[in-house]
Amino acid sequence: MREEAKEAGLGLPEPVSLQPEPQSAGAADTSFNQEAIGYLDTLYRTALRLTRDPAKAEDLVQDTYVRALRYQHSYRRGTNMKAWLFAIMRNLFWDRFRGGRPEALSLDGDSEMSLYDTLPDVGAQPEADVLDGIAAQEVIDAVEQLPELHREVVLLVDVEGFAYKDAAEVMGVPIGTVMSRLHRARRQLQRSLLGYAREAGIVSEGKGESGE
Amino acid sequence: MNCGKCLEKLEGFVDRELNEGEMAEVRQHLSDCAPCEGLFDLQVGMKRLVKRCCDQSTAPAHLRERLSQILG
Numbered sequence: 001m002r003e004e005a006k007e008a009g010l011g012l013p014e015p016v017s018l019q020p021e022p023q024s025a026g027a028a029d030t031s032f033n034q035e036a037i038g039y040l041d042t043l044y045r046t047a048l049r050l051t052r053d054p055a056k057a058e059d060l061v062q063d064t065y066v067r068a069l070r071y072q073h074s075y076r077r078g079t080n081m082k083a084w085l086f087a088i089m090r091n092l093f094w095d096r097f098r099g100g101r102p103e104a105l106s107l108d109g110d111s112e113m114s115l116y117d118t119l120p121d122v123g124a125q126p127e128a129d130v131l132d133g134i135a136a137q138e139v140i141d142a143v144e145q146l147p148e149l150h151r152e153v154v155l156l157v158d159v160e161g162f163a164y165k166d167a168a169e170v171m172g173v174p175i176g177t178v179m180s181r182l183h184r185a186r187r188q189l190q191r192s193l194l195g196y197a198r199e200a201g202i203v204s205e206g207k208g209e210s211g212e
Numbered sequence: 213m214n215c216g217k218c219l220e221k222l223e224g225f226v227d228r229e230l231n232e233g234e235m236a237e238v239r240q241h242l243s244d245c246a247p248c249e250g251l252f253d254l255q256v257g258m259k260r261l262v263k264r265c266c267d268q269s270t271a272p273a274h275l276r277e278r279l280s281q282i283l284g
């Protein structure tokens with residue numbers, strides 16, 4: 001950082017495009033840093049669900065910011081900084097904790113074609129009010145038990161509100177893959193949460209199958 | 213729109229990822245079809261539940277401090 005700033009201060013001639021902008025050590029940097037730190041909580045809670053470990057989550061988030069600072073010249077101002085930071089963190093997570101990034105081609109056999117292969121029967125579903133009785137910790141556990149590829153898409157889309165296209169960018173996959181992973185993840189979540197609801201007696205065994 | 217078509221579009225509808233025309237078609241079907249509406253309620257409920265339960269954690273103060281130093 002400091003070396004770059006010094007160089008920039010020397011008033012080096014063109015080309016400057018490969019360097020941080022000359023002003024970047026001053027006002028522009030501050031705004032980058034301020035915007036970036038604004039995503040701390042959202043990055044941290046995602047890291048916490050990904051790593052399932054507060055100490056690892058802290059390390060992951062800290063390294064994400066260190067890397068973001070180092071590569072801030074590659075961030076295009078006015079574009080989606082949240083998605084950019086999440087992409088950095090996501091890649092770090094896979095590299096560090098999972099021994100490398102998953103290829104865009106499906107590890108889990110997902111494809112757009114199979115997206116709706118197992119549609120639920122209309123009428124064979126419990127009613128939404130069973131959800132009211134489910135404890136927060138049960139939901140967190142269910143999310144943390146999802147395979148990482150499914151967990152991350154739920155965290156991005158459902159928890160952090162990413163649009164499919166932004167989640168696709170973060171994950172480095174086509175939108176169709178986002179949709180199919182999301183579909184599978186939600187089906188699994190629904191299964192485990194409704195299973196919990198049944199055990200807890202919130203919804204009785206076989207409710208829904210009877211229909212009327 | 214029939215139920216099969218509606219179910220195909222339902223997740224996109226819940227996520228507001230359909231175009232306006234499709235959103236309107238699904239909305240219309242849901243207002244006419246109680247079973248699909250029930251499924252919609254369940255899916256929206258699931259999405260809200262997951263969000264509400266997972267977005268409560270905040271970064272620890274010492275991490276925020278350390279990062280402020282790094283970024284400052």
Ligand SMILES: [Zn+2]
Pocket residue numbers: 122214215216218241245247248249
């Ligand atoms: Zn219907």
